[in-house]
Amino acid sequence: MHKRISKSLAIFLALLLLFAVSGCAEQKTNNPTTVTTAVADNQELETTLELSGVLVPAQTVDLSSKISGQVTNLGFNVGSAVKAGDVLIQLDTEALKAQLMQAEAGLQSAEAAAQSVQNQASLAKINLDAAQKLYERTKSLYEAGAVSQSQMDDTTDKLNIAKNQSENASGPAQNQAQAAINTAQANIKNLQVQIDNATIRSPLDGIVTNQSVNVGTVVSPGVPVISIVDTSILKMKCTVTQDLLPLLSINQEMDIKIDSYPESKFKGSISSIGPIAVSTGEVFPVEISIKNNGSLTAGLSAHASMNTKVSGVVVPASSVAQNGGENCVFIIKDNIASKRVVRTGLKNDKGTQILMGVNAGESVAITNVNTLTDKMPVNAN
Template identity: 25%
Template sequence: MKKYLLILAAILLAAGTAALFFLKRTPEINYKTARVERGAIIAAVSATGNLSAVITVQVGTQVSGTIQKLYVDYNSRVKKGQPIAEIDPSLFRAAVEQADGNYRNAEANLMKARVTLADAERTMKRNNKLLADGIISQSDYDVAETAWQSAKTGIKAAAGSVVQTRGALMQARTNLNYSVIRSPVDGTVISRAVDVGQTVAASFQTPTLFTIAQDLTKMQIEVSVDEADISRITLGQPTSFNVDSYPEQSFKGKVVQIRSAPIITQNVVTYIVVVNVDNSDLKLKPGMTANVSIEVARRDNVLKLPPAALRFKPKTRESAAKGARPAQPEAGKGQRRDKGQRVYILKENKPVPVMVKTGISDAGSIELTGGGLKEGDEVIVEQVGGDAKKKSGGSPMGPRF
């Protein structure tokens, strides 16, 4: 029995010694590298917005009443001047008849006033001769002259009444015309807010009955750009965007307006940038959310450096014990980097620093503008083994037993 116990103790001692040696052994250090390549880099500003027609007209009514007929519905194509709805015209026709009667009566009164004036004028002339012959007295002549002047005043009053009633007649006819609601533009009906039998009231604010998009083949996106990026936006910059309805397709546009009025939401300042979009195939619809990328800088046929190369700093046991110098912060996406930065290449399986100068960047590459690298060089982007695992939480003093 003692023999077996001794053998087991020997085996356990050997296993413990081997495990201790294995754990204390310095792991082999390997490095992952990436190649410096040549290509295009596009710096962009990302923003979101909603699609809308370039010109959208809200159609209302200038008179009150009950909707009697509807001639169009959603997505109906309309022409300028085409009837799209009609309000019950009964009251408006009655108002026209009444105004027309008043106008005719005023015209008759004007004609009557003219006859009265002509009679008064004849009487005054006749009395003027009789006064000269001494047949009538001056007071009789004065009465005739007063009647003539009164008849002249009556002409002006009657003429004014004619103008007034004619205006009322024109207003009644206009209101009758307004009972038929017509499209002000050529376009497509994108919304309808009324049904037959519904009463609309045109009081202080004209109600919106229809919304008509003038031309859905030309659309625009109003995107909100952060104040930190607005200085990089200029007119004419190309844009690309996608919508949730077509996630695999990218659409093109162009910046046509940069509005100066700020929009402040919870102390965040943004500015509206308008992007024009061609929608000849009518795939895009008003209201769709667009994820827009505005191209602010572009470099073609330049050397490209992976961003991970700038973040990499070699970790050794000595540097871990002394405290490695923190990596330099990477500049913001698309920003220029004019100061020299350090990357590492492998020589004899050891990282060697190389100073480089960088320019603009996109999501996956940084422009290499100067330094000791050329196309095809391999730069270190990650350390595998050695003390690399300790960065994720291991103690620099080694494992505990």
């Protein structure tokens, strides 16, 4: 009997203990999470705008020949510094010079022929004047009955022949002679241009970065044979989102840091802001020009920064959480946390600009934000 009572008492105590533990656990689970809140406010945020990109030459020129020809001389090699006007490549011009001499001889022949035509025109004019005078005398004698009809007809025929000869010498013959001169001059000019094109010169100060020919190589028109880059000015190419565009302007100065030279500081200025977004999305191309002191090379990664101020809705930096790759905050109202996906702008260590998703005057959680869920009860203070 005593054993049965002891066993029943033990079971009763175990059930009582289990009920107490379950009750405590349930009470603990139902306790709302305590969060501290802050009010989103319209204010000015002072921060640093940072952009990242890669340095590229300010200007790159790929040169090709305008004519076919064999390379007879190379003025510079890859890596050489060149000045504008320096001869980079010389092509063979012997055949062109021979053709030029022939064209010049053709011009002399055409000019001589034109002079002959001019002399003939002068002679034809003298003959015409003489025939005209003879005609007038013969006509007077004919009208006086001193000469016969046949003599008058013969004089008239001679006048007509003289007129035709004069007209031909001063018209078509001279035009043809001038056309021959023009053709010869055009041939000479064309050959002179080809001879000039046989010398490939640098159009700018820079460095030879590529050379695809050697002495003896036959080049074809339009095929790139040498490249020149201007590295006296380098450009940092980067992109910015559309909300940052109002903060940027042409010639705006920025501080530049080069990853390969962490201890050095450089200055740059915005030289270009693309008016059209790039194809990858709502970002716009920006170029920042940097004067090269000789230590920088194209291809280095760089970062540009400047102090700036923005105005708008600002929340404490601790209120913004990452959730599923999105920025979000939790709006606290009537002790209920409501998740809001937001689009953020600039930020500093204290505050974050909210471009979309939060209105001024709304309360946001600034503690325990990573443990909150949508529509979760909280204890706000």
